[in-house]
Amino acid sequence: MIIEPARETEVVAETEILILGGGPAGIAAATAAARTGARTMLLEKYGFLGGMGTAAMVTNFCGLHASINGSVQQVVRGVADDILERLDRLDGLREPHPVKATGGGHDIAAQAYDTSAYKMAADDLLLSAGVDIRFHSFAVGVAMDGPCIDAVLVETKSGRKAIKAEMFIDCSGDGDLAYWSGAECEKGDATGFMAYPTTMFRVANADDEKIHNEGKPNLTQLIAEAGDDYDLPRKTGVLGSQPHAGEWRVNLTQISRDGAPIDGSDWDDLGYAETEGRRQSQEYFRFLKDRVPGFENSYLLETAPQIGIRETRRIVGEYQLTKDDVLSCRDFEDSIGCNGWPLEQHLQGNAKWTFLAGRGYHQIPYGTTLPKGVDNLLVAGRCASTTPEGQASLRVSGPCFAMGQAVGTAAELARRSGVTPSEIDRQALQARLVADGAFIGDAQL
Numbered sequence: 420m421i422i423e424p425a426r427e428t429e430v431v432a433e434t435e436i437l438i439l440g441g442g443p444a445g446i447a448a449a450t451a452a453a454r455t456g457a458r459t460m461l462l463e464k465y466g467f468l469g470g471m472g473t474a475a476m477v478t479n480f481c482g483l484h485a486s487i488n489g490s491v492q493q494v495v496r497g498v499a500d501d502i503l504e505r506l507d508r509l510d511g512l513r514e515p516h517p518v519k520a521t522g523g524g525h526d527i528a529a530q531a532y533d534t535s536a537y538k539m540a541a542d543d544l545l546l547s548a549g550v551d552i553r554f555h556s557f558a559v560g561v562a563m564d565g566p567c568i569d570a571v572l573v574e575t576k577s578g579r580k581a582i583k584a585e586m587f588i589d590c591s592g593d594g595d596l597a598y599w600s601g602a603e604c605e606k607g608d609a610t611g612f613m614a615y616p617t618t619m620f621r622v623a624n625a626d627d628e629k630i631h632n633e634g635k636p637n638l639t640q641l642i643a644e645a646g647d648d649y650d651l652p653r654k655t656g657v658l659g660s661q662p663h664a665g666e667w668r669v670n671l672t673q674i675s676r677d678g679a680p681i682d683g684s685d686w687d688d689l690g691y692a693e694t695e696g697r698r699q700s701q702e703y704f705r706f707l708k709d710r711v712p713g714f715e716n717s718y719l720l721e722t723a724p725q726i727g728i729r730e731t732r733r734i735v736g737e738y739q740l741t742k743d744d745v746l747s748c749r750d751f752e753d754s755i756g757c758n759g760w761p762l763e764q765h766l767q768g769n770a771k772w773t774f775l776a777g778r779g780y781h782q783i784p785y786g787t788t789l790p791k792g793v794d795n796l797l798v799a800g801r802c803a804s805t806t807p808e809g810q811a812s813l814r815v816s817g818p819c820f821a822m823g824q825a826v827g828t829a830a831e832l833a834r835r836s837g838v839t840p841s842e843i844d845r846q847a848l849q850a851r852l853v854a855d856g857a858f859i860g861d862a863q864l
């Protein structure tokens with residue numbers, strides 16, 4: 420240990436609502452907060468928005484759609500529509516494509532996009548809403564004032580800065596603000612297991628016509644046939660076509676260390692995962708070229724800027740969404756949005772899918788966004804309050820957009836009424852969300 424000298428930190432800005440993190444949750448939270456008229460600032464460590472969607476090159480929206488009584492319908496609306504519309508205008512969006520047949524034989528759907536278009540669409544959305552975006556701002560801590568956050572501390576190229584706000588929203592994916600401010604958090608299941616991470620990569624110059632004529636490759640079978648010829652720790656995965664000809668995303672690697680998934684909130688593990696992810700990407704690409712029809716002449720276009728992290732900290736909030744809530748399509752009085760994505764559990768060597776029964780989507784309760792013990796903080800996205808199994812469904816982009824829009828709106832309701840986020844009039848929140856185009860349930864309550 421060394422002792423650093425005490426120092427004064429400049430308060431570089433004061434705002435009304437401060438959002439940490441520019442992934443799908445943060446994009447929707449900032450847009451919704453700014454549209455209420457509140458002075459809104461978003462901090463992001465990278466120089467672009469999109470979160471895992473761009474930084475980890477996910478390039479595909481899941482959870483925007485559900486299979487409702489056999490037909491695929493969009494169940495996340497509002498700010499999500501504004502992103503889709505901009506992506507479409509930039510020619511960076513594919514039509515929804517079927518993903519997997521559910522137990523009842525119905526398909527769910529996902530929508531692929533270009534990362535560059537997503538970055539530009541998100542810039543435009545936030546700037547047109549009036550959000551003050553501060554890129555290259557790595558948040559490292561908080562200054563507290565009793566049960567409230569007073570300021571977030573950031574490291575920047577110009578040194579350490581403090582930013583004050585009245586309401587804070589944690590969309591860091593890792594629950595950084597919640598953790599630093601002392602809110603109760605969990606990591607992993609009872610054994611500490613967290614979903615396996617993946618380094619995504621994309622290939623170009625694949626032969627779409629051949630793939631189309633011969634049918635989509637059965638990866639599970641081809642990997643099994645490859646046996647020990649390649650080092651392929653994950654035995655099944657996703658090859659998905661992108662909006663433009665010949666380009667495919669590859670979601671196949673699986674990053675572990677000493678036999679367990681790396682911890683995406685651990686500096687040392689994160690560093691290890693980057694080189695291991697690129698090593699595996701080369702190996703899976705070699706397998707694709709050699710063994711998967713249509714990929715013989717493809718080339719490795721790009722590996723993701725960072726390892727893709729599915730799960731780290733989750734807050735233990737007012738309500739923890741469970742596996743049963745998701746699978747039984749449960750309704751909640753304080754619904755703020757809907758989600759129809761199955762449980763997608765990334766286990767060793769494989770991903771396990773469990774589909775929703777009945778209606779095909781559940782409602783998301785406001786209580787999943789309310790941490791305990793901090794009076795001016797809301798949390799949205801993959802670090803919201805769920806059990807590990809609940810997180811395996813709620814973490815995908817669609818529900819993150821829905822939660823984000825809700826917390827952005829709720830933060831201003833709380834600020835304006837001088838109450839904590841848990842004390843706001845939840846029906847007033849719902850009415851505002853519906854008026855702003857969100858879908859919060861069957862009959863919009």
Ligand SMILES: Cc1cc2nc3c(=O)[nH]c(=O)nc-3n(C[C@H](O)[C@H](O)[C@H](O)COP(=O)(O)OP(=O)(O)OC[C@H]3O[C@@H](n4cnc5c(N)ncnc54)[C@H](O)[C@@H]3O)c2cc1C
Pocket residue numbers: 439440441442443444445462463464465468469470471472474475477478479480481482529556557558559590591592593595616617618619670726727728729799800801802814815816817819
């Ligand atoms: C390999 C992989 C494949 C996936 N596939 C899909 C898919 O096909 N479809 C789908 O919908 N979802 C998919 N997901 C899940 C989905 O992408 C994420 O769960 C989702 O992006 C979570 O959104 P979020 O806004 O909560 O957090 P994130 O997307 O993680 O965004 C958090 C943001 O906060 C920033 N940040 C974090 N900490 C700090 C800090 N201290 N200071 C400053 N900035 C900070 C990060 O840079 C990031 O931009 C996948 C995930 C992975 C890893």
